[in-house]
Amino acid sequence: MKYATFHYLTLLKLRKAFLDANYYNKRVYFNTEVAELPKIKLEFSNEYSKAKLFVENINLNKDIGDVNISFALDNFIVDRAYLSNNELYYIFEIYDSNIDQQLKFNTIWDLKKQSSQLDDYTLLIDKSISISLHGTLLVGQTGSGKTYALYSLILQMLTKNIVYNIYFADPKNSSLAVLGERLSQENTATDIEDIIKLLQTFNEAMEARKKDIKKDLGTKLEATYADFHYEPYIFIFDEFASFQTVLQTMDKKKRDEVMKLLSQVVLQGRQLGFFIWIVMQKSDATLLPTNLRENLPVKFVLGNAEKQTYTTAFGAGVDIPEKEFSLGQGVFTCPIVASTPKICHFSYLDFDILEAVNLLKPELGFCRNPSSGTQ
Numbered sequence: 499m500k501y502a503t504f505h506y507l508t509l510l511k512l513r514k515a516f517l518d519a520n521y522y523n524k525r526v527y528f529n530t531e532v533a534e535l536p537k538i539k540l541e542f543s544n545e546y547s548k549a550k551l552f553v554e555n556i557n558l559n560k561d562i563g564d565v566n567i568s569f570a571l572d573n574f575i576v577d578r579a580y581l582s583n584n585e586l587y588y589i590f591e592i593y594d595s596n597i598d599q600q601l602k603f604n605t606i607w608d609l610k611k612q613s614s615q616l617d618d619y620t621l622l623i624d625k626s627i628s629i630s631l632h633g634t635l636l637v638g639q640t641g642s643g644k645t646y647a648l649y650s651l652i653l654q655m656l657t658k659n660i661v662y663n664i665y666f667a668d669p670k671n672s673s674l675a676v677l678g679e680r681l682s683q684e685n686t687a688t689d690i691e692d693i694i695k696l697l698q699t700f701n702e703a704m705e706a707r708k709k710d711i712k713k714d715l716g717t718k719l720e721a722t723y724a725d726f727h728y729e730p731y732i733f734i735f736d737e738f739a740s741f742q743t744v745l746q747t748m749d750k751k752k753r754d755e756v757m758k759l760l761s762q763v764v765l766q767g768r769q770l771g772f773f774i775w776i777v778m779q780k781s782d783a784t785l786l787p788t789n790l791r792e793n794l795p796v797k798f799v800l801g802n803a804e805k806q807t808y809t810t811a812f813g814a815g816v817d818i819p820e821k822e823f824s825l826g827q828g829v830f831t832c833p834i835v836a837s838t839p840k841i842c843h844f845s846y847l848d849f850d851i852l853e854a855v856n857l858l859k860p861e862l863g864f865c866r867n868p869s870s871g872t873q
């Protein structure tokens with residue numbers, strides 16, 4: 499009953515919003531001008547926490563973005579908006595913002611339990627989103643939660659049944675380098691020359707994989723590394739902008755070499771299981787070459803970013819859900835899962851990260867998992 503009333507009132511408010519924005523066709527009936535509003539349909543799912551709003555495409559030469567749909571939806575927020583394949587409807591995916599999508603983990607074992615419900619090549623983002631491995635761009639102002647987003651993904655990698663080969667480049671030598679050194683000193687670099695060497699090593703491993711996988715591909719052409727259970731390789735490049743700024747002062751030969759190393763991974767890595775994750779505060783075109791950015795299939799923008807950041811990350815004319823983003827929350831695009839920017843919320847980690855690493859990898863630290871018998 500409550501939802502029937504909500505449904506009815508929402509449709510009324512939406513109709514008024516369309517009227518206010520002059521989003522209607524004029525028709526004349528018996529010498530009287532009337533406004534013909536688009537037909538609206540609202541379909542709820544997930545116990546009324548989510549819905550799809552269908553608005554008829556009445557082929558007006560007006561931007562539907564001018565209609566204040568968010569206002570009519572009360573606490574429901576537009577997650578994604580797109581035109582249906584047959585172009586008959588605008589579809590708005592909406593969700594109840596009172597229901598928090600963020601996962602909260604009090605211990606590393608809670609995280610491990612949740613993560614083990616997914617396959618070894620899929621990582622959890624929030625209650626309704628999980629994604630498979632891809633080249634990734636992670637953008638957000640300082641303090642938006644980028645490092646914690648990385649922690650939640652890296653810790654999941656450590657809980658999987660396959661080995662993740664993680665490389666860490668952290669030119670600012672911050673907390674990520676500390677974590678990297680704890681996990682693998684030889685795969686962690688902070689100095690620019692060492693970072694370039696690390697990129698070379700990563701590329702060499704990729705070349706070796708190319709040879710190995712060739713035999714397997716002979717049996718199954720369209721397959722990828724995961725089909726043959728190969729280990730993933732992830733190169734996490736933190737503070738990419740500061741690396742680029744220093745690189746620009748170096749000679750052209752060096753710059754070209756680095757771009758070649760990066761491009762090779764971005765262009766060939768998907769099938770081979772080699773991925774680069776670029777982390778920066780703004781996806782400024784001068785600091786992240788367009789060919790790299792366009793070939794990173796997954797893009798996250800955390801926190802409230804400037805319009806320019808959304809445009810450089812997702813392209814011009816893309817709608818960003820209107821919302822005040824909290825810590826670790828933002829929008830992302832990902833093949834299949836989200837073709838247009840969709841809201842996501844990285845997990846809240848209420849435990850000590852380094853201690854968690856020691857517990858997951860006892861050989862790296864001194865602490866033992868007190869409940870190891872149950873793991």
Ligand SMILES: Nc1ncnc2c1ncn2[C@@H]1O[C@H](COP(=O)(O)OP(=O)(O)OP(=O)(O)O)[C@@H](O)[C@H]1O
Binds near residue numbers: 638639640642848
């Ligand atoms: N998911 C989270 N769980 C717990 N605490 C968080 C989370 N995200 C952010 N925080 C808190 O907010 C602070 C800032 O987050 P974080 O360091 O991840 O931001 P950042 O975007 O990496 O910033 P910077 O660019 O300055 O490194 C953290 O020190 C932590 O205290």
